[in-house]
Amino acid sequence: MRLSAITALSVLAWSVAVSATDGYTSIHLRKGEIFVRHRKDIRRRVLVKHQQFLSSPWPLLARRNTDVSPSAYQPSTTLFYSGMISIGSPPQKFRVNFDTGSADLWVPSAGCTNPVCARHNQYNPGASSSYTPIMRGQTIEQVGIEYGTGMVTIREARDTLQWGSLSISNASFGEAVEMTPDFDAQFDGLFGLAFPTLATHGLDPPFFALADQRKLNANRFSFTLGDSGGRLDLGIPPTGDHTSTTWINVVQPAFWSVDISGIEVDLTPETARLLPLPRPPSQPFADPWQRMVPKMLKIKAHGVGLLDSGTTTILCPAAVAKLINNIIGASDNGLRADCGVSTTGPTFRFHLTGKNGQSNITIPIAPNQYILGDGVPEHGCMSAFQVGGPKDKWILGLPFFMNRTISFDVDNTRVGFTALSRDESTRLSIAGDSKDYSTDDDDGYNIVVTDPRNKPTNQVAPRSATASQTTVSAQVLALVSLVFLV
DSSP: OHHHHHHTOOHHHHHHHSOTTSSOEEEEEEEEEEEESOTHHHHHHHHHHTHHHHTSOHHHHHHHTOOOSGGGGSOEEEEEEEEEEEETTTTEEEEEEEETTOOOEEEEBTTOOSHHHHTSOOBOGGGOTTOEEOEETTEEOEEEEEETTEEEEEEEEEEEEEETTEEEEEEEEEEEEEEOGGGOSSSSEEEEOSOGGGSOTTOOOHHHHHHHTTOSSSSEEEEEEOSSEEEEEESOOTTOOOTTOEEEEOSSTTSOEEEEEEEEEEOOHHHHTTSOOOOOSSSTTSTTHHHHSOSEEEEOOOEEEEEOTTOSSEEEOHHHHHHHHHHTTOBTTTTBBOTTHHHHSOOEEEEEEOGGGOSOEEEEEOHHHHEEEOSOGGGOEEESEEEOSSTTEEEEOGGGTBTEEEEEETTTTEEEEEEOOTTOEEEEOSTTSOTTOOSOSSSOSOEEEEOOSSSOOOOOSOOOOOHHHHOOOHHHHHHHHHHHOO
């Protein structure tokens, strides 16, 4: 009922309700890292978090993806982008991880006494004149929420929420009275941006509450993420909509999910060496065999991908993950990779398709986006392409978000992609925020995001293969077709 009401709002109604410069704000995002003792836990966390989307309970996923390789027990890091919000009257500030893969907002409570809560900013309901508990009979509703990174127990409440220069009265959120050690990170809580159907009973996702109160010039939020920071836009910037944005329809409105229609990658003799292609035994990589190697391979990777700003990796069907990791030379199911591949590896081009084959777009994932590490040489690196669950389900984490703008349109249940070309830089500042509300206490206000790739990425349609790219032997094509079948 809520979604249908929101969808009914038209652009004309918004233009009457707000002016061209109202109904928009932006929040500066800080890039951070979380130390992970065992690399296998990075994949485990994604599988646990997205059991509902993957349509398979965690025990089955665990048995299907058991990893006992030495690399599984090496340390690494996961990434996150966080920004500042405030809750209460007067405002109490919190740094939160904005997450498109979940729907609840929660922050640590002053009623939480474990050491994890004590190391974070804690919400004090007694200090807020606008606090209202959510009651079930004579008791305050309390519920546990499980994430891949751990579990929190929350008390449900309502209070004034401020993010950027906008505020929401009676916004629902959770006071975390218990937090597992996995949440001992450089952010206080989580801010879910997924659809209301994923929200905990009794809680309304704040962005949808903001849309209900008609305070935005469009029911839309956008992430622009770079190597050092980023920006979260609420509404459309005063400079206008992105004319170069290509929109893709959401295919499962409970999640921010899109259709994947295939993957392309350019091959070199070095990367082809890692694939099981036929070759003469005496001269394995000399002419004329090199002339038989395709310059571009198309991977048959069809399915639905969930866009998750709260996940570091790209969770793939097993056959696709194995093939991609073979191409980049990663071993142990992608848990071990050469850090040098981040500058020498190939770019994988994901093709997304809209409803009825309309609105095709190519999303390049460069090597510096899919090679992950913590910067400690002896720890090495790992691949972002990890083995997932069913053959037609993907989790598209931060490598999909980096160095581009992704917009999430609630009114039209669609996702838009805006490329940043190599020579283009986007200045991310808090200039859009109100003068009396600081989004950060200690960050610099200006961040520059640049695209390190060699070519502009504002390509809409998948690139057509040339004759030289498709002229390969029938034997090679037959084998590649078998290997790439998901």
